[in-house]
Amino acid sequence: MIDVKDIIKPENLVFKKSKVLTDTPMHYCPGCSHGVVHNLIAEVIEEMEIQETTIGVAPVGCSVFAYNYIDIDWHEAAHGRAPAVATGIKRLMPDKFVFTYQGDGDLAAIGTAETIHACNRGENITIVFINNGIYGMTGGQMAPTTLEGMVASTCPSGRDHARDGYPIKMSDLVAQLPGTCYVTRQAVHTAGAVRKAKKAIRKAFENQKRKKGVSLVEVVSTCNSGWKMSPVDANNWMAENMFPFYPLGDLKDE
Amino acid sequence: MGKVRGAIVVDIERCKGCGLCVVACPTDTIVLADEVNGKGYHYAKMGNPEACTGCTNCAMVCPDSCITVYRLKPEKSK
Ligand SMILES: Cc1ncc(C[n+]2csc(CCOP(=O)(O)OP(=O)(O)O)c2C)c(N)n1
Ligand code: SF4
Ligand code: SF4
Ligand code: SF4
Numbered sequence: 001m002i003d004v005k006d007i008i009k010p011e012n013l014v015f016k017k018s019k020v021l022t023d024t025p026m027h028y029c030p031g032c033s034h035g036v037v038h039n040l041i042a043e044v045i046e047e048m049e050i051q052e053t054t055i056g057v058a059p060v061g062c063s064v065f066a067y068n069y070i071d072i073d074w075h076e077a078a079h080g081r082a083p084a085v086a087t088g089i090k091r092l093m094p095d096k097f098v099f100t101y102q103g104d105g106d107l108a109a110i111g112t113a114e115t116i117h118a119c120n121r122g123e124n125i126t127i128v129f130i131n132n133g134i135y136g137m138t139g140g141q142m143a144p145t146t147l148e149g150m151v152a153s154t155c156p157s158g159r160d161h162a163r164d165g166y167p168i169k170m171s172d173l174v175a176q177l178p179g180t181c182y183v184t185r186q187a188v189h190t191a192g193a194v195r196k197a198k199k200a201i202r203k204a205f206e207n208q209k210r211k212k213g214v215s216l217v218e219v220v221s222t223c224n225s226g227w228k229m230s231p232v233d234a235n236n237w238m239a240e241n242m243f244p245f246y247p248l249g250d251l252k253d254e
Numbered sequence: 255m256g257k258v259r260g261a262i263v264v265d266i267e268r269c270k271g272c273g274l275c276v277v278a279c280p281t282d283t284i285v286l287a288d289e290v291n292g293k294g295y296h297y298a299k300m301g302n303p304e305a306c307t308g309c310t311n312c313a314m315v316c317p318d319s320c321i322t323v324y325r326l327k328p329e330k331s332k
């Protein structure tokens with residue numbers, strides 16, 4: 001019979017928290033997808049050995065404090081302006097790895113113009129897009145990405161397209177533009193999905209060396225607090241309701 | 255051929271008791287403790303340590319990077 005303490009030894013280590021993550025506990029609600037994606041970005045930066053040469057652009061939204069958790073250089077952008085800020089940084093320092101980290105309110109509402117034009121100009125940046133279908137930070141208001149029928153604090157009886165318009169698929173839109181080289185939709189609700197999402201983020205960073213334009217990784221995510229569900233129920237609800245409208249997989253890979 | 259043996263160590267004070275690791279574990283190794291940590295969360299722990307295979311699934315889905323995973327090399331896990 002092997003004792004647990006015979007297994008917990010340095011030579012048997014197979015997984016530990018990335019060195020690129022700080023020890024600061026994250027402020028996110030329990031079970032929030034933002035944390036999982038932060039971990040993946042940190043792991044990719046660690047594995048590519050680019051901690052000293054990566055610059056992140058943080059958004060407004062729950063991930064406004066991303067700079068407290070991933071130990072790289074950061075710039076904070078005004079709400080929605082991250083792709084414009086990243087454009088400036090990348091043009092001045094083309095050898096750095098420059099990425100934005102943005103929620104759906106940030107990228108698909110107030111920042112729609114910045115997103116589309118950075119993608120259409122073909123800036124050599126990476127965009128990580130956390131689509132939880134809601135404005136998490138400000139109390140769960142309807143976002144452009146909110147599904148039809150989905151309940152949010154500003155559409156308590158569900159989104160109705162006659163009144164609220166239709167949900168928008170930003171990844172499908174920017175995949176049409178010649179300035180994007182890689183557009184993919186991922187999730188982080190299971191270990192298998194996490195492994196795929198990590199590969200996608202790695203590829204989106206590697207693409208900056210090829211100078212072929214924007215790589216965008218959408219992560220269909222949960223906001224269990226805003227959705228008013230437990231973290232486990234939120235993941236199940238996402239798989240059942242979000243994936244049919246936001247199907248996972250590559251939209252473009254050139 | 256014995257089955258692969260693993261073990262996890264949870265950073266109890268970082269854990270927020272979200273339960274995502276519990277459902278991600280294919281071997282039902284993890285439970286949420288009856289006790290709470292300093293922040294009042296029912297933290298994750300091995301309820302069934304013999305079952306762990308060290309597959310790392312729990313650590314991959316943990317939003318707060320609380321889980322460290324160890325796995326015995328196959329020849330030792332008889
Ligand atoms: C110019 C401006 N307008 C509005 C706000 C209020 N505001 C803060 S966060 C946010 C939306 C955040 O939603 P999202 O980008 O989806 O991020 P999440 O919190 O869901 O991750 C809004 C509207 C602001 N801070 N600045
Ligand atoms: S409000 Fe939503 S997006 Fe924000 S930390 Fe909580 S679960 Fe995450
Ligand atoms: S996934 Fe992480 S934070 Fe959630 S219960 Fe498990 S160890 Fe705790
Ligand atoms: S390493 Fe795998 S088997 Fe062990 S507790 Fe985690 S998920 Fe379960």
Ligand SMILES: [Mg+2]
Pocket residue numbers: 103104105130131132133134135136143
């Ligand atoms: Mg959002």
